[in-house]
Amino acid sequence: MLRSCLYFLATYCSLSLLLPAMAAEPHDDNAILTAKSDTSLTSPTQFLDYPLGQWHLRHDQINFYLKQLALESAKVSIEKSGQSHEARQQLTAVISSAKNQARLDEILQQRQKVKSGDAQQEPLVIWLAYSIHGDEASGAHAALKLSHLLASSNEQWINRLLDEAVILITPSQNPDGLDRFSNWTNNYRGQVDVSDSNHREHRQNWPSGRSNHYFADLNRDWLFLRHPESRGRIALFHKWQPHYVGDFHEMGRDQSYFFQPGVPSRTHPLTPKDNQALTAKLAKFHQQALDELKQSYFSRQMFDDFYYGKGSTYPDINGSIGVLFEQASPRGQVQATRNGELRLQEAIDNQVATSISSLKGALALKDELLEYQSEFYQGRDKTLNKGRQQGFLIGAPANANRISDLSALLDQHHIEFYYLTKPVTQGKADFAVQTSLFIPVNQPQKSLLLAMFDNRTEFTDPTFYDVSSWNLEQAYHLQLIRNAKLDIDVLSKKRPKPTAFNVDEQAVSLLINWQQDNAAPVLQQLLQAGIRTKFAGKPFTIRVDDIDLAFPAGSLQIPLKQSGNSAETITTKLTELVKGYPLNITSVNTSSSVSGIDLGSPDFHPVKPIKPLLVTGQGTDASEVGELWYYLDTKLAVPLTLVDVGRLTRLTLSDYSHIILPGGSYSSLDEKFARKLGQFAKLGGTIIAQKGALTWLNKGHLLKTDLKEARFYKQLFDSTNLSFADREKLEARQSIGGAILELTLDPTHPLSFGIRGNSLPILKNKALGLTETSTPFIVAAKYAEEPLLSGYLAEEYQRSFSMSPAILLEPRGKGAIVILADNLMFRNIWLGSEKIYANALYFVPALD
Known part of the structure; x- marks a missing residue:
């Protein structure tokens, strides 16, 4: 690494004149930056060979510049936090004094002691993270400008900052989405800038650059960690445990500039009041910086601090101060807005200004930030005491895979948990060793633990920027006792060994309990290998080694006598599969059951290979498309065909076994295609449709069941005698931001196979329902009589949804239509549904 002088490139003089220097109080901060700089450091403009912002940056350019800066400056090093789905490196610039750079290992060791609650030592750690939505690109540009400024400046306050703090700068948190956006907007930029919002430069194709490879909103994935970008980000957070996190975004072009605090009444109750007090103190620095630029702004409106799965709120439940920034978006070079023309360079300058105000504010409040983080972790037991332990006892009966997923999630969030060393009974619930966890309440991550399993239905302000509940108990469909008490001698950090897969020489069949999450991907692999597999249409009990084992409906049978596959071939394949998809497989020596159907019963149905098609493109909901794609691709390993809506009419639909319609408008499809799709089902195809897709199916006369949509539900709300000022409150009550409801299942219906019990929690976020039906045998699930489990849902909705259908299977000729009123795959965290x-x-077409 080359040693650098501490100077600042003269090209930043105009910016420096606008930004106040560091002072103890923001109103006393009247000094200005001078032009002293180290001109030997390559500036972004020099690196790109054109002015920063003239073209939208690609992710590779960002990474190469950070690496270049680290080579040239002793004050810059690089932190790697994994790769995106498309194998793009995620890099963070670590900027501090050369002295601090030389002792980063020591600093990191200190940071690992943060959760002890002991008084902290310097340095302050500040993390500025940008462009988690790939088409909110002003932040990524500002990050490069800021990185160069900090590395090259010789200003007194910056020298002090780098002596007393470590600054982490992550320019792009969504590499795949940022490249999708930059390529789009650059492709449609001409020699003359066009500000018309209808110009293609400002109108991205489907999907937009906001989301990642699987079209997921990564700024909703901080808790769930379904994607590698998020897992790398969380690892970085807990490695450095920052005191302050700046989360930089863009919003609609007609807005101005927002920074937190958000709406005070919409802060999550688990967030300490001191957190919001410090956020308000920091806001004074942002106010002054933007006032100096004559940039209008607002706070305490629109945005909230409630859902902990976002970049500005996850820090709040982890001992840090998270602050959201939102800049009006040019979505290109220049765009016409109601406030006049908005240019990318203006947006970049605003983001740089609030980045610097973040640094200055954090430095001015350093002692308070250090003290706040220490106090956040004080007063908690850090290790298990002797004797009885109190905490969450969690089980996923017959489903070790579910526990494995949960344990990995808890581990990434640094939440302490333990496995059982022997079976435990609490109340009337049994908890087995392989399928249970114990999470002590008294631990450093107590706040985050309580937040992840938060279960409330009453709120001061029922307005939510995102979901109102995300309780993992219900998302994972767990068996949970919140105040369990266990002896320490039944707890262990060591994962239980999985059950070994052995096949008796006298075996006639192999059985797989369908309740296991890994049963479906194993079934897919068996089908692809040409190994005949059946599923049970009814439950049965069979004796194995003098023990009666119960198998629910849906359980798989792999006969060991089948044409084309020897018993040895089958067992070899399964031995290979269980290495990648751990699950219990039972070897049986008889086809005779103790009760229920025998293995040779006609109620065991052959499973046919599938060839599904997922409809994508303009008019479909990109997030729902991505969730379905993610599940079939990464979990089931199904070769899935993605086809845009515009090409559907030209396809031979009979080439596919299933047509999957995610939510969307489908307004480009006409009645002619509706008839074609209906014929597909009549001839034996299966249509799986959810949410908005049902509206189009209904208009195309493909559904026998009628829908209840937003217009129906609005009439349930009494607006008599409401004033104009009450309008927002009414709109909040009419909104379903995301609440957890309970479904009552028909456990004998094939769509319910493999689900524990007779009920199922789901996430509802759309005012859509199904009417009662007199057609027998088609209702797989209804909303419970009292449906609300967690979150906010107006009583008008609760009464209307109560006992109404939620999941239907309508036969149509030789095929069927699966009707889902909700997205049961929400953000790929709803493992239960x-x-x-x-x-x-796998089961619906087998029952024709």
Whole structure:
């Protein structure tokens, strides 16, 4: 690494004149930056060979510049936090004094002691993270400008900052989305800038650059960690445990500039009041910086601090101060807005200004930030005491895969948990060793633990920027006792060994309990290998080694006598599969059951290979498309065909076994295609449709069941005698931001196979319902009589949804239509309900 002088490139003089220097109080900060700089450091403009912002940056350019800066400056090093789905490196610039750079290992060791709650030592750690939505690109540009400024400046306050703090700068948190956006907008930029918002430069194709490879909103994935970008980001967070996190975004072009605090009444109750007090103090620095630029702004409106799965709120439940920034978006070079023309360079300058105000504010409040983080972690037991332990006892009966997923999630969030060393009974619930966890309440991550399993239905302000509940108990469909008490001698950090897969020489069949999450991907691999597999249409009990084992409906049978596959071939294949998809497989020596159907019963149905088609493109909901794609691709390993809506009319639909319609408008499809799709089902195809897709199916006369949509539900709300000022409150009550409801299942219906019990929690976020039906045998699930489990849902909705259908299977000729009123795959964290899709894929066509 080359040693650098501490100077600042003269090209930044105009910016420096606008930004106040560091002072103890923001109103006393009247000094200005001078032009002293180290001109030997390559500036972004020199690196790009054109002015920063003239073209939208690609992710590779960002990474190469950070590496270049680290080579040239002793004050810059690089932190790697994994790769995106498309194998793009995620890099963060670590900027501090050369002295601090030389002792980063020591600093990191200190940071690992943060959760002890002991008084902290310097340095302050500040993390500025940008462009988690790939088409909110002003932040990524500002990050390069700021990185160069900090590395090259010799200003007194910056020297002090780098002596007393470590600054982490992550320019792009969504590499795949940023490249999708930059390529789009650069492709449609001409020699003359066009500000018309209808110009293609400002109108991205489907999907937009906001989302990642699987069209997921990564700024909703901080808790769930379904994507590698998020897992790398969380690892970085807990490695450095920052005191302050700046989360930089863009919003609609007609807005001005926003920074937190958000709406005070919409802050999550688990967030300490001191957190919001410090956020308000920091806001004074942002106010002054933007006032100096004559940039209008607002706070305490629109945005909130409630859902902990976002970049500005995850820090709040982890001992840090997270602050959201939102800049009006040019979505290109220049765009016409109601406030006049908005240019990319203006947006970049605003983001640089609030980045610097973040640094100055954090430095001015350093002692308070250090003290706040220490106090956040004080007063908690850090290790297990002797004797009885109190905490969450969690089980996923017959489903070790679910526990494995949960344990990996807890581990990434640094939440302490333990496995059982022997079976435990609490109340009337049994908890087995392989399928249970114990999470002590008294631990450093107590706040985050309580937040992840938060279960509330009453709120001061029922307005939510995102979901109102995300309780993992319900998302994973777990068996949970919140105040369990266990002896320490039944707890262990060591994962239990999985059950070994052995096949008796006298075996006639192999059985797989369908309740296991890994049963579906193993089934897919067996089908691809040409190994004949059946599923049980009814439950049965069979004796194995003098023990009666119960198998629910849906359980798989692999006969060991089948043409084309020897018993040795089958067992070899399964031995290979369980290495990648751990699950219990039972070897049986008889086809005779103790009760229920025998293995040779006609109620065992052959499973046919599937060839599904997922409809994508303009008019479909990109996030729902991505969730379905993610599940079939990464979990089931199904060769899935993605086809845009515009090409559907030209396809031979009979080439596919299933047509999957995610939510969307489908307004480009006409009645002619509706008839073609209906014929596909009549001839034996299966249609799986959810949410908005049902509206189009209904208009095309493909559904026998009628819908209840937003217009129907609005009439349930009494607006008599409401003033104009009450309008927002009414709109908040009419909104379903995301609440957890309970479904009552028909456990004998094939769509319900493999789901524990007779009820299922789901996430509802759309005012859509199904009317009562007199057609027998088609209702797989209804909303419970009292449907609300967690979150906010107006009583008008609760009464209307109560006992109404939620999941239907309508026969149509030789085929069927699976009707889902909700997205059961929400953000790929709803592991409890994703089995419905597996049932629709593998079991529905087998029952024709």
